[in-house]
Amino acid sequence: MSTLRIPVDVPSPTQDCEKLKNAFQGLGTDEKAIIRILGRRNANQRKKIRETYQQLFNKSLIDCISSELSGDFRKVVILWTYDPAERDARLANEALKSWRKTINQLQIIVEIACASSPHHLVAVRQAYCSLFDCSLEEDIISNVSQPVQKILVSLVGSYRYDKQVVDSTIAKMEAAKLHNAIGAKKLDDYEFVQVISTRNISQLRETFNCYKDDYGKNIDQDIMACGKGILESIMKVVVWCINSPEKHFAEVIRSAIVGLGTDEDSLNRAIVSRAEIDMTKIIEEYFIANKSSLDNAVIGDTSGDYKDFLLTLLGEDV
Amino acid sequence: MSTLRIPVDVPSPTQDCEKLKNAFQGLGTDEKAIIRILGRRNANQRKKIRETYQQLFNKSLIDCISSELSGDFRKVVILWTYDPAERDARLANEALKSWRKTINQLQIIVEIACASSPHHLVAVRQAYCSLFDCSLEEDIISNVSQPVQKILVSLVGSYRYDKQVVDSTIAKMEAAKLHNAIGAKKLDDYEFVQVISTRNISQLRETFNCYKDDYGKNIDQDIMACGKGILESIMKVVVWCINSPEKHFAEVIRSAIVGLGTDEDSLNRAIVSRAEIDMTKIIEEYFIANKSSLDNAVIGDTSGDYKDFLLTLLGEDV
Known part of the structure; x- marks a missing residue:
């Protein structure tokens, strides 16, 4: 909500x-x-x-x-004022053109592909073509190295069925496929990528549940046990964005705020892109994970009009 | 036209x-x-x-x-009356569910992915989800075997930039990539598939031109020299649909008509799906390739109201 x-x-x-x-x-x-x-x-x-x-x-x-x-206030108001598809196309482009391409940059593409409707994803791809004179996939290919490249290209190519239809037999079978790939530390395995980039969201959630039931651990834990590289981080974000986008964005906000300094770009992106989608649940997840309120975290890390704008999007009277 | x-x-x-x-x-x-x-x-x-x-x-x-x-007349009028995206989704589904999955069936998916606008391709994928309760990709995966499967999945995932923008350096470089893959008889090579499923149509035409200039033969000839399997046939259709959809559809009509009996399904598909797009050019290409008119071919192979309907779509007074 x-x-x-x-x-x-x-x-x-x-x-x-x-x-x-x-x-x-x-x-x-x-x-x-x-x-x-x-x-x-x-x-x-x-x-x-x-x-x-x-x-x-x-x-x-x-x-x-x-x-x-000016400043962060300008940045966030502009982001909010863009058409959502144009906003995400611009964010994806900035991420791809940035010199550092850490998980912080690349996860925006996963969010667009896995935590948005198929309709929104297509609108972003269309806006990307209009704004940057090439396709989003072309820019992923020329800016991201393997194996993350092929995962991102597959994910942005998806047009998932968007109804809640689940086949438990397939879920069990595909949980086994994912488990095999993870066991072999092959997170970019063809079938792994195919499953996560073509199945509908409800089906994948059931697959992740089967994974836990059949193999004892959450799939994201097993993914992270494969290594500490960008591939593992990307796949974890994929799982979170599919399984529980609210938890993912609560975590984006937490890590934007935690420690010294604030990562305003991530904070803006999370609040602006989810305020109209599932921010109520993100606030709940934030509280569960951090035992403190998201509003207070924003108040503690921002100030002035910038703070007031973020709080307004969070539904506060300022 | x-x-x-x-x-x-x-x-x-x-x-x-x-x-x-x-x-x-x-x-x-x-x-x-x-x-x-x-x-x-x-x-x-x-x-x-x-x-x-x-x-x-x-x-x-x-x-x-x-x-x-009734009969073929009913079939073609229904096909024509559907919304174009629904029509193509139904044709793709029939192809995927058919017992025989020869090039005749599978090429419809290549036509949708490579000889249509990105907008139409997305509309077909959306219609497919609505009609068949799963995504087009999921049905390709469960009905088509490798290596054609992964090529079709990549192609339908494309959202190509749709302006005429060409980079000659990239064309030359990618012609070399395609030539290497063909030389190694690896038509399902990752980079090969990536190039044909992400680059814009004008760019790919330039790449095919570079291929001919640099390596002496047309790329489709070299592809067909790799073997006589479904993979080679699919890749040839990909090249034709990108390079000259009119030639491809002229050939679909020719092979639907040639010899004893008529393949009405292919004839209907070609005429119905292209009448509003490029049928004038298909008629020209048909004449160049066969030294006879497409109208006469239709007159020779069909009859009654069915014939009259096809001729009407071809712009004849009946």
């Missing part, structure tokens, strides 16, 4: 745009107004606001945000 | 539906009216006719066609 708090009487896109225009104008920017408006509109409403803004003022709303705001 | 001849003044969907209803009613069916109406409407118009028919008479147009027509 979404944590977004949309007002009962939503102003028209024209009213919203005029208020935003006023917020940008004058000597100081009215950040509170921007938070109040954009932070409380869903993806469809934001789309209409973007379109209306362009029509009314012949300017891109994103450009105005970009020139009027 | 399409061979479809849509009247200048298209009747409203309601008028079309009422005429169709009349054509179905009474003692004899008015086949000519059905040909005149459905054979001269494009995919969007047919969609509106299907929807309007359901609303007006609370019956499915496809069901009415199915109960009122």
Whole structure:
């Protein structure tokens, strides 16, 4: 469930745009107004606001945000204002073009492929082509080395059946296939990759349950016991994104916040991309895992308008 | 270009539906009216006719066609009346579930993946999930043996960049990769499959041109010199569907018609699926390859309303 708090009487896109225009104008920017408006509109409403803004003022709303705001606050508001498919295409591109391609960068591609609807995944691939003049797969191939490359290409090529249909016999059989591959430390085994990139989510959850029942351990534990490389980390994220995206994103937020300094990019991505999907459950999972509230963690690690915007997306009154 | 001849003044969907209803009613069916109406409407118009028919008479147009027509005429009219994505999903499913899975059956999947727009391919995958409660990939995996299986799975997973952008350096480099794989008779080589299933169509055409320039022969000739199995045949169809879908479909029609008897399923598929896309060019390619007209070939091998319907789709007055 979404944590977004949309007002009962939503102003028209024209009213919203005029208020935003006023917020940008004058000597100081009215950040509170921007938070109040954009932070409380869903993806469809934001789309209409973007379109209306362009029509009314012949300017891109994103450009105005970009020139009027600054720092992390600017980053997160822009991310939130993009169309979700364009946002994810841009995040994937940044990850692929970044100099360091650790699990922190590459997991964004797994999230898009395994923790989104097939419809959203296709929309991201389409946006990627439009924005970057090549396919997402081509950029994965030219920027990611093997064996992770072929896993990511298979995952983004999926168009999973999206109903809850489970065949227990297949689950048991495929749990055995996964177990064999893991036993041989071959996480990039053809059949392993095929199973995780073609089966529907419910089916895979049943397969992971069978794995635990038949072999005693959770599949992600056995994967991590194979080694400490990027391959193992990627496969663990795959399993988590399929099995429990809420736990995955709770963990992304935890590791963005833990220790000295904050990884704002990961924090933004997790909150912005899940606020309208399953943030209520992520907050629960965060509390279970960390015995403290996600809101407090955000309050402790961020400040000012940036903090207020994140808390607004988390459903708080600021 | 399409061979479809849509009247200048298209009747409203309601008028079309009422005429169709009349054509179905009474003692004899008015086949000519059905040909005149459905054979001269494009995919969007047919969609509106299907929807309007359901609303007006609370019956499915496809069901009415199915109960009122018979034989090959019924088959082709139904195929034509389906939404194109649903039609291709059904054709792919029939191919995968057929007892014999020769090139004749499996090439339909290559056509969908390599001779259609990325948008259409995704629409087919979506329709496949809705109709058959699993993904197209899952059915390929459970019905096609290796190594063709992995090639088809990769091809249907593609979402190619659909602009005409070509990098000659990459083309030359990838022509060498393809040449190496063919030289080693490894047509299912990972890099070979990756190139043909991720690069955009213009880029691949340039790669095939480089292949000819650098190695003296057309790539499809070299592929066919690797052997006479299903793998070689599939890869040849892949190259043809990418390089010149018109030649491929001209050849599908030729081989459906040549010799004793007619392969109506292939004939229907080629004409129905390409009438609105590139049938003008297919007719040209057919003439170049066979020194006779496609229309005459259809006239020679079919009869009655079936013949008239095919000729209508080919742009003839019947």
